[in-house]
Amino acid sequence: MNRTNPSGTAVGPWRYEIAALLILVVAALLRFWGLDGGLPHLMTRPDEELIVLQTRLPAMGNFYLEWPGQHPGIPSAYIYLLWAWGEIGLRLLQLVGQAPAGDYLTVLNEAPDRLLLTERFFSACAGTATVAVLMWATRREFGNRAALLAGLILATSVFHVRDSHSAKSDVALGLFAILSLGLLAPLARRLNRRGVYMAGLSIGMAMAMKLPGVLLLLPAWLACIQGSRGQGLRRIFPAEIFLLTAVAGLFFVITSPDLILNQETLNKILQIPALAFSQMVTPSEAPLVEAGLPEVARPSAWRGFLYHYEFSLRYALGLPLLVLLPVALLWAFFSRRPLATLGAIFFIVSYLVFAPSHVMLSRYMTPVLPVAALLLAGVSIACVDRLRFLPSWSRVLALLLLSVFFIREPLAASVRFDQLMSVPDTRVSAQKWLVTNTFVGDRVALSGATGWFWGDPQVPPGRVIVRPAFESGGLSSLAADYLVVHDHPLFSSTADWEAVAALGDRVQLVEEINPFRDNAEEAIYEQQDAFYFPTRGYQAVRAPGPLIRIYTIGPPEASSGSSGSTKPGRAR
Template identity: 25%
Template structure:
């Protein structure tokens, strides 16, 4: 016979999988945007370099504005795409495969990574507080607009969200399970993968350090092999995923310096009106990227956790707070820099809803028959959760539906092929239809930006 608690835990797990499945469906719907053109301005930075790797066999990306983990993941994926085309479709030359196929494959990979983040958020809440906290957190992140809108685009921010969440989860287990070495190693490895995705992922090592300091305060062992191994795992993992940071050090140093200068001096069309961007980040995150009501729940959860167990709050909040402070100090403002904050916001919101459930059970028990206490409390919390995510779900769904509408560049390309005679000379600027990629009938002169 299955114990009642085991049945309850299984039910929570199934509900979490259902939420993750719904999150996957919402995100997967967006992978075809712009088809048959690759219209996102940033995807090419990763896709074309990964393609270059499999075409030339050169593992040096010659581009270090981003670390190299995602280049290698995409290159491995693209090898699979090429193998499929060779074995099933009889296309042996990678150059003969439509480029958009590689973009679609990369987007599907990001969708899977983002969906995994939803489930990891559930696990964080389940292990920290209670399965209800995890389930509510997963329900909050699943429709969150900032997370959804970056979940089917081949960029580095969604992977950072996954790896930093896993690093924080392992740090929580260091604190709650007595500082077992395997959690030190895993936290360091996941933090290293976060750095290997984006340099700001280095902040993902903070929960590991804080968890160790708290454990050391409890058992009196500040310096030991566990923390040494855990911290060493961060740079080792980074160098395994970005080996040319050493092998091509001059290129690496130059790119990192260029990126720092870029964020300091500004980016036309993506910068704050002041020398910092704290206010724009906070405003967009609260009003659009995550939502006002979910943000209020998250703030309430963070305050409650800080009052209830400041040590757990330090572990949980160190990464998102430091990431916000780091990116906010610069003039350049890209809201996607805060994608990795969303799982932690959702977790705080889930913690508050779980605590609210406990308060409601206690309050209702004084006024209603015992058998109605739990049902009433769960019903109230479920309604509040639904109201909280409704706005974000509508915004995300409309956005996904909108970007899947026929792109004007596709319409322009069709007009060109139907109305201009072959041999016509076409001058085109950046972000215009790449006529030369889809037909050889015209003489195309690229004019730049």
């Protein structure tokens, strides 16, 4: 099969530029819309608060980071990048009056959500740039039509849109992954030193965003084998792969030295695989809390292979593209296109690495979504080109209808997600209520958190936070002025309504913030992610966040009975 000439495809150069620009506009709108969702609550997306607070160290001049025990395993380079980006973004926010005056550390202490917003802005830019790089790489290999279709698929992918609203590094890894694959494809035809240096640098950048970027070295090795003119072992182990690996490794070590030179940090990094894949090395009865994870349902080690297909990729791409994906992966190995083959290898290797983990999170598939879009577009164009017996206008119409069919579901989900991101989170609404109705010195009891405090609303400064322990009987003798209880189908918010009801007349419901509509059971959530946004079934919720009830609470002697009105029907 001959390489497609982009200029000879059905979409002319100028029409291509206009169409590509429109796709980028759509991608940007979906990624920047609702970017401040959930703020000023720092735990709208788990681990975001760890990332923004970690930028404190480089802001203080400490570039030798020593990670705390609960760090999310992100290389130092990504923290440096977010800090530098935040320094610039903070000045812009202050210029338009959207951030308080002061330097980085001052704002981090007083209004950390403003800096988190700048970090989300970086992810939104990276997500939009990924669409552009994907179209660039696809156009060189498959032509204009495939480039536009690939860009359209990724631009509307709801999980790529979702993760472009987060300060986490999954989207940034996907950006440098597709860039690296685009730079490796020409090397598979003919090796050259300049291309090796560029590909090695790009892979080093991917590794600096997130450690799984090292998986790109496998398709890099294959590209060097294909492009080598050597014989025997010189072909299997060409000098260029060692040079490429050295460039990537050197960039990583220079930008994240503590991950290699700090023994404690290095040991923690080396423990990540054992924690992520503990089911493969420990009995299934071992509790997840031993690995610092919430005690949720423990599937078998092989459950993740099905989970990421039927959930992560299913809802990221939509059902039609999900069905086509295995065909696209198989087609990649018969297409004789280096970019398709290298992309398929990276996709499969990444899948095999992440699937066995008992930590099943759909965002682990986000870095491979650009590759999936590339392969799906390539196989779709190949199928349409088989319809040579039809007039050219019919094939163009078929491709347009196919594109609409592909993006209808993910585009609708992306729009609904952005709409929901624009609605105040229930935790933010509860925080505003506490600001308005409580006073400095009031004792506010928070209940419902499981695993960590993701579901708790932020308590205004000056109030005393009390955390009752239902299981130890601490609620019956609770000494507080207000009781805030949150509940949700997710593991991270589990209220003990019977314990609340047992307080009787001591408690008086003064505020209920209910995110659910009557059809709450239609909302689909990712059970291992404490992210209070549904994956599908957006029509079942009116706001993100858990159900929150706020009570005034009297002294123990005020109790005279049990109130049955405190126990709601739990949303499912």
